[in-house]
Amino acid sequence: MTAITVILPAFNAQAYICRAIDSVLDQTFTDFELLVINDGSTDLTQSLVEDYEDSRIRLVNMPHNVGLIAVLNYGLSIAKGKYVARMDADDICLPTRFEKQITFLEENEDYIACGTSIINFNTTTESYMQYPETDEQIRAALYFFERNICHPTVMIKRCVLEENNIRYRTEYLYAEDYILWFEISKHGKLYNLREGLLRYNRHSDQVSCKYYPQQMEISRMIVRKMIRSVWPELSSAQLDDIILLCVHEQGIFPDTHFSIRQVNKTIQWILNWNKNTGFFSQNALRKLLHFKKFRCSFYYIYPFNYTTKLWFFIDYLSIEPSRALTEIYAMTQVLVLKEMKKDNLLN
Known part of the structure; x- marks a missing residue:
């Protein structure tokens, strides 16, 4: 064979x-x-x-x-x-x-x-x-x-x-x-x-570029279906909060901003829920959710937005230092590239 x-x-x-x-x-x-x-x-x-x-x-x-x-x-x-x-x-x-x-x-x-x-x-x-x-x-x-x-x-x-x-x-x-x-x-x-x-x-x-909106929509459906399959007792509102925390889409913002308070509250109840059910590794889930919090600051607009980005980054840095530094470096590269493209178009 x-x-x-x-x-x-x-x-x-x-x-x-x-x-x-x-x-x-x-x-x-x-x-x-x-x-x-x-x-x-x-x-x-x-x-x-x-x-x-x-x-x-x-x-x-x-x-x-x-x-x-x-x-x-x-x-x-x-x-x-x-x-x-x-x-x-x-x-x-x-x-x-x-x-x-x-x-x-x-x-x-x-x-x-x-x-x-x-x-x-x-x-x-x-x-x-x-x-x-x-x-x-x-x-x-x-x-x-x-x-x-x-x-x-x-x-x-x-x-x-x-x-x-x-x-x-x-x-x-x-x-x-x-x-x-x-x-x-x-x-x-x-x-x-x-x-x-x-x-x-x-x-x-x-x-992933040509059909980005369609891909994101089907991904939301999959996340809802799969989370519901392991935690069937979750309410629709709780599933909505998971989507806001996890399924970010570039250029699309919720009708009402996913507040910092709600971000923290959502992370905490997910961790508490998982502690009781034990479906996911608590440590792996904690790191992932705080990474999602860090990502929120790049997709949602908050008051004092740059300060919020720094705050969320420091929070994630305290939980997973190595990956946090890798991610911020990669994001910085992307932002610099976007600015270079803007400059080239203007010139």
Whole structure:
């Protein structure tokens, strides 16, 4: 049996596809098949893939554009590997990605999926983005809508998908990976390697940019459904407060501001509720919720807003110093880049 099937969907990806394929072929772990599924491209994607002579590449040409979910499910249905790894046509694998992921999964049998942290990049900058490492951290992040597993970094035991009939679901369009992690998490542990082993290309043609409002709306629905599944006694008002605390959307503010008092009150009752029910690791949940509080100061407008940002940052710094410093550095990079773009437009 082939060790890994790499599923790489491609639609009009001529600008990136060779770079992505080369990064897979250059892996230090070599026992894999690269399943490139050309989703009805009208550019040179097909011919560029056909130019490769590596026997590990399997090119499948869909007769017309069927969309990402159908392509991914078809890829799962014809995969031959013990593990399934995801890859996007515009991203770049670092050479040791597969070696390190398969080593972890082979040595830790109770884990069924392994992702990695990432290195964001575009034409002007790059930055490291840390993902939660342990199963406890990932589960808290899943339910409270924070970074959990980055889709193009994941490697999954294929038997878990087959034995439990797990597939990407069309009713969760634009958030199909998010609901998939919930389905997988019912059957074993999840993990992220701390190291950034994928260069993640940030650009305006990404699904997360083009369909951002739709993605956020379906994510709110998922959060409500999943929180309700573990805490069915919560009121609608309490669920609304969880959404305000956790599912931030850029450029969209609530009709009435989520006050600092309400932020603190919401965090406290969530922690108290979890202390009584014990569903999440209390320590992992506490760190995550205070990170969410820090994020609130960047999405909601408060009186003395910059002072509030500093206050929330110091609060989070006292709870998780290392990540707090990493996050503030990354946010500062983003803000500086935005100002540079403004200046360039004005000039």
